Amino acid sequence: MTVPSLLGVVAASVMGIFCFRLSSSKDELQESRDALLSNNAELEERVKELEAEVERTKQKAENAYRDERAKTTAQMAKAASEIKGFQDRATKLQNDNEHLKSKHSKEVQYLRDELGTANHKQVELRKLVDMQASELSTAREFTFMVDNVAAADITRIVQELNAANFQAAMQFLSILPLEADDGSDVDHQFIDQLRDRATHAVGRRLIEIAAQSKETDESFLILAFQSVLAYICHSAITSWMYGSHNEAGLLNATYERIRDSEQQAVAGRWRALTNKQITSLAGRRTNDAIRRDIIWGLVGILIAVGWEVNPQSARAAVVAELDDAVEEIMGVISRISKAIREDFISEDLQVVCAAGGATYDPSTMEVEEGGMPKKGPKDKYVPKVLATSELGLASRTRNGGMQMILKSKVHLH
Known part of the structure; x- marks a missing residue:
C-alpha cells in the first residue's frame, strides 16, 4: 500500500472517530442545556420568592419605622409640652x-x-439669771428676812391707785367734747389699731353700751375709762418687763421654778434682787411705755365708742390736761411694783383684775354700787363681768390658788 493510500485510510478513521465523538458531545450538551434551563427556572422561581420575601420584609420594616416614628414624635411632643409647662411654672x-x-x-x-436685738436681750437676761442663780447658793442667810412693808400697807396703795384711776377718768370726761376730726392727715390704720386695742382691753360689750348711752348716760363712758386704766395698771404691775413679752416670760418661768424648789424667803430674795436689777436697767423705758399706753388707751376708748376725734389732737389734749393725773398713776404703779416684788418677801402678792365676760365669782369679786343689772328675782341668768372698775389684791399659794386680801370691784351684765 502506498503512502497516500495509507494516509487516506488514517484520515478516514480519524474522521469517523471525530464524527462519533461529536455526536456523543451534542447529546451531552443537549442534556446539560436542558438541565441548566431547568436549574435556571428553579433559580428564577427562587429569586422571585426571595424578592417577594424581601419586599414583605421591607414593607414590615417601613411600617414599623412609621409606627415607631409616630410614637416617638408623640412622646417628644408630650415631653415638649411638659417642659414648656415646667418652664412657665418656673418663670x-x-x-x-x-x-x-x-x-x-x-x-x-x-x-x-428685731431678732438681733431680741437675741442680745436674751443673752443679757441669761447672764442676769445665771448671776441670780449663783447668788441663791448663798441666800440661805435670808431665810428669816422680815418684810419691809405690811400687806395692809400694800392694800392701801392699791386702793390709792383705784382712786387715782377714778379721778383721771372724771378729769378726762370733764374736757370732753374734744375738737372734732376734720378728716385731714388722719392715719385710718392707726385709728383702727387704737379702736381694736381699747375693745380688747375693756371688752366689746362695754364698748357697745357706752357707745349707745354716751349722750344720755355718762356712767358707762366713765366705767370704760376706769376699766382701760385698770387693765393697763394690772399689766404694768404683773409684768416683769412691761412691753417685753419674751423676756418677761423667761423671768416668770425662772421664778416659778425657783419658787417651787426653794423656801419662800429664798425665792422672795431672788425676786427682789432681780426686780431691782431690771428696774435699774429698763426703768426709764418701762415708764415711757406705760405713759404712752395710758394716754393712747384713753384716746382709744373715745374712738371705740364713736367720738369723731383726731388721735393726735386728742393725745395733745390728754397730755395738756391730764399730765399730772397720769404721773400720779405711774407713781402709784411704781410703788406697788416695788412693794410686791422687792419689799414683801414672805408671800407672793398679786394684783387681780377680772376680764370682761368672765363669770362672776363672789369669792374674788365685789359688785360695785350700781353695778348690778336691773333684773327681777325670777330672771334666770349666769352673772357675767361687764368690766372691772377697781383692782383687787390676793396672796398666791404654791398650789396655784389665791387668798383674797382685797376683792376687785366689778360691774355685771
Whole structure:
C-alpha cells in the first residue's frame, strides 16, 4: 500500500472517530442545556420568592419605622409640652419670688434687726439669771428676812391707785367734747389699731353700751375709762418687763421654778434682787411705755365708742390736761411694783383684775354700787363681768390658788 493510500485510510478513521465523538458531545450538551434551563427556572422561581420575601420584609420594616416614628414624635411632643409647662411654672415662681423679695425686703430687714436685738436681750437676761442663780447658793442667810412693808400697807396703795384711776377718768370726761376730726392727715390704720386695742382691753360689750348711752348716760363712758386704766395698771404691775413679752416670760418661768424648789424667803430674795436689777436697767423705758399706753388707751376708748376725734389732737389734749393725773398713776404703779416684788418677801402678792365676760365669782369679786343689772328675782341668768372698775389684791399659794386680801370691784351684765 502506498503512502497516500495509507494516509487516506488514517484520515478516514480519524474522521469517523471525530464524527462519533461529536455526536456523543451534542447529546451531552443537549442534556446539560436542558438541565441548566431547568436549574435556571428553579433559580428564577427562587429569586422571585426571595424578592417577594424581601419586599414583605421591607414593607414590615417601613411600617414599623412609621409606627415607631409616630410614637416617638408623640412622646417628644408630650415631653415638649411638659417642659414648656415646667418652664412657665418656673418663670412664674421666679417672678413671684422676685416680687415677694422686693415687697418684703424692708420687713425682712426689720425682723432681722428685731431678732438681733431680741437675741442680745436674751443673752443679757441669761447672764442676769445665771448671776441670780449663783447668788441663791448663798441666800440661805435670808431665810428669816422680815418684810419691809405690811400687806395692809400694800392694800392701801392699791386702793390709792383705784382712786387715782377714778379721778383721771372724771378729769378726762370733764374736757370732753374734744375738737372734732376734720378728716385731714388722719392715719385710718392707726385709728383702727387704737379702736381694736381699747375693745380688747375693756371688752366689746362695754364698748357697745357706752357707745349707745354716751349722750344720755355718762356712767358707762366713765366705767370704760376706769376699766382701760385698770387693765393697763394690772399689766404694768404683773409684768416683769412691761412691753417685753419674751423676756418677761423667761423671768416668770425662772421664778416659778425657783419658787417651787426653794423656801419662800429664798425665792422672795431672788425676786427682789432681780426686780431691782431690771428696774435699774429698763426703768426709764418701762415708764415711757406705760405713759404712752395710758394716754393712747384713753384716746382709744373715745374712738371705740364713736367720738369723731383726731388721735393726735386728742393725745395733745390728754397730755395738756391730764399730765399730772397720769404721773400720779405711774407713781402709784411704781410703788406697788416695788412693794410686791422687792419689799414683801414672805408671800407672793398679786394684783387681780377680772376680764370682761368672765363669770362672776363672789369669792374674788365685789359688785360695785350700781353695778348690778336691773333684773327681777325670777330672771334666770349666769352673772357675767361687764368690766372691772377697781383692782383687787390676793396672796398666791404654791398650789396655784389665791387668798383674797382685797376683792376687785366689778360691774355685771
